[in-house]
Amino acid sequence: MNYNANTGGRPPFGRKVKRVSDVNAMGYTPSPYDQGGNVNVQQNLYPNLEPEQPFQQGENVSLDPQMNKHQILAFPGSAPYDAQTNFPSAPKAPQPQGFPGYNAQPQYPNINPMGLSSPNLSMLGQPIVQDMAMQYGQQLAGAGKTILKKEVERFVPVSKLKYYFAVDTKYVLSKLMLLFFPFTHKDWSVKYEQDGPVQPRYEINAPDLYIPTMAYVTYVLAAGLVLGMQQRFSPEQIGILASSALAWCIVELAVYSSTLYIMQVETTLRTLDLLAYAGYKYVGTIFSIFVSLVGGSTGYYSCLIYTNLALAFFLVRSLKVQVLSETNVQETSYYGAQQTSAGHKRRLYFLLFVAAVQPFLSWWLSYHLLPLESASSASKAV
């Protein structure tokens, strides 16, 4: 933004050294708000620092370099601002050029920041002063907003989250197809931008959080549906199911993160990536639940086995790119070269661990939803 280092030091409207009692005589500048229309308010913050070239070409050419020098010397912090505010259609243009004496005066505020020796309250009525006050207020509000956003950012990484939800329909459909049938996909690498992976919208191999979130919600609803069809439903079940699945997700994430830390697997995977990959199993779980409606136990188990096989394949292939490819990077460093073989083994174990935990968890989350034939097992349910 237009950050000026001198903002705090001087009074907000102290540079107004128009020691003229009659405002109209010096060609009072109409406020942009009076004129209406599309106005860039930021012009008015430094009404006297405004490069007054437009109306100095005629008479006061000799004063020009002097004035610019004064401007540049006195406020070095605002020099970039001056460069920006070269509006050829400045509202200062209406100032008549027949007042050379007046044009010389605005130099003084640059040297003398405390130009306003005796605060004259009638100045508050002038529109330029009001504009400056409004501008100052807007600056304060803007600063407050940025501070608020920064504080929120510390607790909830909003900007990072936005990356994971940048998806579109094509991506979702192709990703779902990939989850069910990953065997023919050839290229699993993720394209990178300057500092992070490309958005999921443009790169099918990038993880996203949209599918896991939707799948989680759908899982809760599908479980409720299945329970209802077996006359086992009550509204509390929804809450219990939801919090149970969420608790397992948290445990899983904690286990993955601590495993990565303890085994010192250096990877570009972030926690949210792990959350995304852990959430993909809900898709298979939903599918298995729906199949269990039609095919009973056998249908459920066969579907579960197939989807988990596909998911394991998908995970191993995806994570291999992100976890195992670090070995290529580290062969150049002296310290790192010793641990590539051991590190490789550790990473492999981690991958297999992740891939093995998923089927178990997806079974654990859904086996109690199966239609129960016997009365004895009904007592063990939920």
Added chain:
Amino acid sequence: MAFTLWNLFEATLLCLNAICVLNEERFLSKVGWSARSANVQGFGEQPSAKAQVFNLIHSIRTVVRIPLIFLNILTIAFKLILG
């Protein structure tokens, strides 16, 4: 099977309490599980898995000690009142 968030919270609280109760000087050093005594390797080598675990425990203890007091008080009050 009702593994709810509240159960998770309780379990976490108990585990954290267990980690914080183990005194570093009096007990862990004797057993050899301290975070400082295990650092016998050089500067550039990667610490072993054991050292990583001890570092993790040490840092958890440092970070969590104070909030844990409040969480414990809250949980005790909650359980007293609501059973």
